[in-house]
Amino acid sequence: MEAYLADWAHLILRWLHLVAGAAWIGASFYFNWLNNQVRPPEDGRTDVEGEVWSVHGGAFYQAVKHGYTLQQLPKTLHWFYWEAYTTWLSGIGLLAVVYWFDARARMVGTLGAAPAVAVGIGALLAGWVVYDQLCKSALARHPRAFGLTLYTLLVGAAYGLFRALPPGAAYIHTGALIGTIMAANVFFVIIPSQRTMVGAAERGEPPDLAPGKAGGLRSLHNNYFTLPVLFIMVSNHFPFTFGSDHGWLALAAIGAVGVVIRHVFNLKGKGLPYTPWIAAAVVGGLVIIAAMAPKKEVAGPSVAWAEVAPIVTARCTPCHATTPTLAGWVAPPKGFVLESEVQASVAAAKIRTQVETQVMPLGNLTQMTTEERAKVVAWAAEASRR
Numbered sequence: 001m002e003a004y005l006a007d008w009a010h011l012i013l014r015w016l017h018l019v020a021g022a023a024w025i026g027a028s029f030y031f032n033w034l035n036n037q038v039r040p041p042e043d044g045r046t047d048v049e050g051e052v053w054s055v056h057g058g059a060f061y062q063a064v065k066h067g068y069t070l071q072q073l074p075k076t077l078h079w080f081y082w083e084a085y086t087t088w089l090s091g092i093g094l095l096a097v098v099y100w101f102d103a104r105a106r107m108v109g110t111l112g113a114a115p116a117v118a119v120g121i122g123a124l125l126a127g128w129v130v131y132d133q134l135c136k137s138a139l140a141r142h143p144r145a146f147g148l149t150l151y152t153l154l155v156g157a158a159y160g161l162f163r164a165l166p167p168g169a170a171y172i173h174t175g176a177l178i179g180t181i182m183a184a185n186v187f188f189v190i191i192p193s194q195r196t197m198v199g200a201a202e203r204g205e206p207p208d209l210a211p212g213k214a215g216g217l218r219s220l221h222n223n224y225f226t227l228p229v230l231f232i233m234v235s236n237h238f239p240f241t242f243g244s245d246h247g248w249l250a251l252a253a254i255g256a257v258g259v260v261i262r263h264v265f266n267l268k269g270k271g272l273p274y275t276p277w278i279a280a281a282v283v284g285g286l287v288i289i290a291a292m293a294p295k296k297e298v299a300g301p302s303v304a305w306a307e308v309a310p311i312v313t314a315r316c317t318p319c320h321a322t323t324p325t326l327a328g329w330v331a332p333p334k335g336f337v338l339e340s341e342v343q344a345s346v347a348a349a350k351i352r353t354q355v356e357t358q359v360m361p362l363g364n365l366t367q368m369t370t371e372e373r374a375k376v377v378a379w380a381a382e383a384s385r386r
């Protein structure tokens with residue numbers, strides 16, 4: 001019953017996280033787009049910064065940008081923050097349910113369960129503190145040096161997490177670290193800066209430009225974080241990314257391509273030349289795909305299923321069975337059952353990736369040995385070519 005309810009908690013949190021995340025990023029992309037697209041009004045009025053006309057869902061829409069020039073506040077002013085907070089809260093809930101509460105299976109790499117969870121939580125907090133200080137330092141006035149420093153620090157964090165946690169957990173915690181920075185940017189800087197702006201407008205005072213500028217900078221950072229974070233979240237389904245020999249490097253490289261792609265859209269929106277950046281993203285992507293290709297097979301002695309079957313029974317079917325026998329498992333994970341040669345053969349390629357990258361057996365709870373692993377990989381490599 002407990003495991004069943006945990007599954008529901010997992011499902012509901014994941015669903016909410018996805019919906020809130022879509023709303024947050026949707027709103028953020030839309031406002032970023034608006035900001036890039038505003039042009040001087042067609043009717044020549046000069047009391048606004050610009051306007052955008054669009055057509056959508058059977059109507060025409062006109063958005064007008066006022067910047068700091070607003071003379072009088074409207075009665076109703078819409079704010080955008082619940083999307084961000086809900087995304088973060090549901091994400092942390094998800095991290096807790098899937099990783100922290102199941103630390104023995106999901107978090108144990110070089111550290112025990114409790115220290116591993118402490119490292120994970122500590123990374124989220126430290127990430128924000130370091131980033132926030134960096135934004136307040138003199139470096140923030142030099143966007144290129146700042147960007148490079150931030151990128152290097154994040155890659156360093158990913159590397160550190162890879163040393164401490166299993167690869168899947170290291171990836172997700174790097175993503176959560178960046179996600180935490182994004183949500184904290186909204187909570188601690190962007191929304192307060194907007195409150196200051198609105199307060200000044202209410203009192204009819206000229207606005208203090210500094211908080212608005214700080215908020216704008218954080219919004220810009222969030223904008224560039226979006227694609228890398230989304231990549232990390234979906235990478236969960238692709239063990240060849242985090243489970244590769246240098247998972248942290250793959251994260252750094254693919255994340256960088258994400259940043260470049262975002263940059264292309266930002267330049268395009270502003271009407272600036274962006275072709276070289278498309279070329280950079282494509283070349284970067286191709287280099288990554290080539291560099292991560294599986295190594296050439298070394299033809300070893302053929303391994304028969306009869307040799308592999310007892311290993312699978314001992315190390316995999318405690319979880320991957322119609323009725324799992326390992327305590328805490330009520331159903332085969334992902335509905336994936338490994339009780340016969342046929343079931344194993346059709347999934348040979350998947351088995352190879354999961355076992356070779358040491359993502360399976362989960363947390364090595366069934367204590368698979370190195371020789372057993374080599375045997376299963378050799379069998380699966382052969383079976384997947386048949």
Ligand code: HEC
Binds near residue numbers: 318334354360366376
């Ligand atoms: C402790 C339980 C456990 C053990 C033992 C285990 N697995 Fe898994 N396996 C899981 C879980 C949980 C998932 C789902 C992972 C996720 O959420 O992405 C999974 C997913 C998989 C998948 C991906 C299925 C899909 O459709 O995406 C494969 C393949 C796999 N396991 C193979 C193996 C093999 C081979 C072994 C034995 C060497 C093994 N597993 C041992 C728990 C286990």
